[in-house]
Amino acid sequence: MTPLSIPGFERHRVRVDDGVTLHAAVGGSGSPVVLLHGFPQTHLMWRHVAADFAADHTVICPDLRGYGASDKPAETGPQVYAKRTMARDVVRLAAELGHERFDLVGHDRGALVAFRAALDHPRAVARAAFLDVLPTLDMWDALHGVSAAVGFHLYLMAQAPGLPERMIEAVPDVFFGHFLDVWTENPGALPADVRRHYLDACAGAVPSIVADYRASAGIDVDHDSADRAAGNGLAMPVTVLQQDWGAALGYQAEKLWSAWAPDLRHRTVACGHFMAEEDPELISAEIRALGNR
Template sequence: MTAGTEIIGPSPFIAGFTLSDIDVGNGIRLRTAIGGKGEPLLLLHGHPQTHVTWRKVAPELAEHFTVIAPDLRGYGDSSKPESDADHRPYSKREMARDMMLLMAGLGYNRFAVVGHDRGGRVAHRLALDYQQAVTRVVFIDIAPTATMYARTDKTFATRYFWWFFLIQPAPLPEKLISADPAFFLEKHINGQLKTPGATDPEIFNEYLRCYANPQTLHAICEEYRAAATIDLADDEADGEKRIIAPVLALWGAKGTVGQLYDVEQTWREKALDVWGNALPCGHSPQEEIPRRTLDELLNFLA
């Protein structure tokens, strides 16, 4: 472990994993679950989850890899830094830098990464900014951010309303959600996942514990505000740059992304070497159909 690491203890949600708070050296501490042995594999969660979203697949992945699953900055029990007018502290570039510092601090200069939802957007920037570090990358149920904004229509704006709600100036979305965070969180998760029971009550309560924190709500809104502003500017500046690591795109055939986009093609516009597969689920394959998700990941990462 790196200097400045505080070991919390065994994870209550991911069998065989240890929780630590790791100071990555830029003023950010990341709550991180680590388990297994072998080549390093970084797992990045999405919104509104935390690293706990990997609970059904991480133990078996840990039979083949050293698995590192942090909470992204702003999420879960990780640091929630002050933002600024440009939302730069919650840009994918800064969040990707957190991950590079985390992995380097753990002694890994080259590693594979799997990113779901917002974590996939961090993984996209990580694979662009640190091309020699990322060996393989998996994007779960996303098309590139700039592509999704550029192709927005009524159907997408209706189904993914939070993309446009959370980016409203503070404190509008923060205050409205904080009036009943459990209602908002339940509606969000149930609307996205298409497999009943995929998020059991204990896990929902863990997500809610984090989501109901006013600092977390503000950080999440800032992350979405960054996605609609500074992240798009960074993407435009790197418009000709391509991911050189092999890419696997996985998406839920029952979800919005799979129904509205040719997901594999959107990533062929951003990367040199792309495979893609639709899965029989909604937005969160790792929670809805963990066995099939594991098979896809192990086949690609082997």
């Protein structure tokens, strides 16, 4: 059975690295916007927002390296799933599709890729939006004490190759389904066929998903630390949309983000983690507001 995709969008396969091809759904026409999905999802999470933006934008929704219908190279070293590598994939994808400069929006894991792309490729990223995530360094600092239990999966997948893959592959639907269930405030936002699509896509990508998370506990920390030490930040206009996790974990999200992004608009939203599916009208409006800055 053909995996679900965004209705009316064309499917593309674009080579972005040696032996690595990304799958992307592309639709609409006009100024380009690239939408990057999070965990445990695929490009399909953008189906509502993408349909809205396709009326006046060229919309590019890839499956990240290691996810969905994109290639899943073996983790032969930490750089394979470093956000720096995944960000380069996205910039190359857009260029191959004819866009040297674009607006970039990322959710969850995709937001970390978008963050790295904005740092490494400021000439390519005109404006950036990050949904429900903290930069890697701030995320690890925010997780402490018993409140860090909410991020148990981060610590599990940070372990050396072998154990996390075997544990997750034993019960993939239980593992990935847990996050689909507890991270949404509106279960109806994830219809049965969409939920099944996500579970099937993740079950077929356990090693690469774990490698992506493992990189965030290693090489990604090194890269972000180097940027922080050098005083590097995001020069473009930035919008951040987040749930109010600060009260539970004891951090001020806007303050953390403003250290990276001087031109920042931060908003706390009243919906679950899967906000592009739970409240697509709000998310579309916020991304459109970014385009006016």
